Amino acid sequence: MRFTVLSIFPDMVDRAFRTGVTGRAAGEGLIELDTVNIRDYSTNSYGSIDGYSYGGGAGMLMQCEPVYQAYGEALKRLRERRRESGEAEPEEPVRVIYMTPVGEVFTQRRAEELSKEKELIFLCGHYEGIDERVIDEIVTDRISIGDYVLTGGELSALVVMDAVARLIPGVLKNDESAETESFNTGGLLEYPQYTRPDEWHGRKVPDILLSGDHGRVDNYRMHEMRRVTRETRPDLYMKYMEERGIF
Ligand code: ADE
Numbered sequence: 001m002r003f004t005v006l007s008i009f010p011d012m013v014d015r016a017f018r019t020g021v022t023g024r025a026a027g028e029g030l031i032e033l034d035t036v037n038i039r040d041y042s043t044n045s046y047g048s049i050d051g052y053s054y055g056g057g058a059g060m061l062m063q064c065e066p067v068y069q070a071y072g073e074a075l076k077r078l079r080e081r082r083r084e085s086g087e088a089e090p091e092e093p094v095r096v097i098y099m100t101p102v103g104e105v106f107t108q109r110r111a112e113e114l115s116k117e118k119e120l121i122f123l124c125g126h127y128e129g130i131d132e133r134v135i136d137e138i139v140t141d142r143i144s145i146g147d148y149v150l151t152g153g154e155l156s157a158l159v160v161m162d163a164v165a166r167l168i169p170g171v172l173k174n175d176e177s178a179e180t181e182s183f184n185t186g187g188l189l190e191y192p193q194y195t196r197p198d199e200w201h202g203r204k205v206p207d208i209l210l211s212g213d214h215g216r217v218d219n220y221r222m223h224e225m226r227r228v229t230r231e232t233r234p235d236l237y238m239k240y241m242e243e244r245g246i247f
Contacts, residue, residue, distance in 0.1 A: 001117070001168050002032045002081065003161050004074045005154075006067065007124040008049070010035035012154050022162060025171040033161075034077055038062070041069035050127050059128030067123065067134045071096070074121055095140045096121045097160070099153030100129070103142030106160055110143070114160070115167040122160070124153030187240040189233060191224035 005013045017033045018026060025031045042049050043065050050060035078094065095117060104110070114120060123130070123139060135142075145156040165171050194205040208220045230237045241247045 001030075001115070001165065002034070002078065002119040004034045004036065004078065004119070004121045005124060005157055005161075006036050006038055006070045006074060006121065007152075007154055007157075008037065008039050008126055009124075009152065009154050010037045013124075013158060016158050017161065021171065022165050025165060025168070028170070030168060030170050031165050032081075034074070034081075036070045036074050036077075038066050038070045041066040041073070051131075053128065057128070061128055062125060062130040064131045064134035064137075067130060068138065071121070071123075071138050078119060090118065093140075094119045094121055096123060096138050097141045097143050097157075098123045098125070098130070098135055098139040099145070099156040099160070100125060100142050101144045101147070101149050103144040105147070106143050106145050106156075106163070108163070111160070111163040111167060115164045120161075120164070122153070122157040124157050126152045185225060187229075187236055187243065188225040189229045189236065191221040191228065 003017075007013055013035055014033065017023065022031065026033060039047060039049055043063070049063055049066040051063050053059065053061050075094070079089070082089065095114075097114075097120060099122060123135075143156070143160060145159050150156060194209060198205045198210060206220070208216050211217070226237070229240065238247065
């Protein structure tokens with residue numbers, strides 16, 4: 001997977017991406033990140049890329065042309081990377097994801113769908129947003145990471161890239177972990193887990209987990225997944241039960 005991020009804070013994205021699991025996967029060539037600084041494509045000598053909103057209202061908007069030029073640069077670099085690695089040009093245009101609270105809310109299902117792509121471009125807005133015309137011109141998907149407003153799209157692009165990257169074969173070392181975690185358990189949340197020591201601050205690991213009886217452990221974990229989901233996400237629990245015809 002080749003990720004490209006269009007942003008005015010490329011270092012923020014780069015630093016976070018190159019830390020931890022995604023950083024290691026990038027080092028191994030399983031995923032790639034390129035960033036394009038939108039500010040490099042300012043159309044004036046002050047280096048500004050924003051303007052007032054027509055019709056009034058507080059805040060500044062990112063202008064069309066710098067965003068469009070940054071996108072052009074991203075496409076050019078992608079073509080170069082494909083040529084270097086002897087890959088054919090894709091039949092479909094590369095998807096461009098605009099990170100915005102005015103988008104479809106990101107889910108594990110969406111992460112799975114995006115992980116099938118070979119390349120993705122993320123557009124990160126700032127200020128009060130981006131001139132709608134360039135969004136209409138280049139964007140294929142609008143994604144929100146939740147019903148709250150961040151100062152920019154960088155953190156949300158990182159969230160989406162992280163969730164997508166861990167689904168790419170080889171990125172997680174233990175192949176199982178992507179399978180058994182929350183949202184891959186038929187819609188239930190994950191059970192609580194424990195490691196050594198078996199007693200800490202007077203709190204004991206549940207006896208069943210020390211019993212060595214795999215059948216009982218599996219039953220116990222299933223029971224815990226249901227309990228945790230019912231208590232913390234009744235909406236998910238209802239969905240889970242409905243899908244099984246229980247309600
Ligand atoms: N940019 C600002 N807020 C956001 C959100 N909730 N999701 C995605 N991008 C954003």
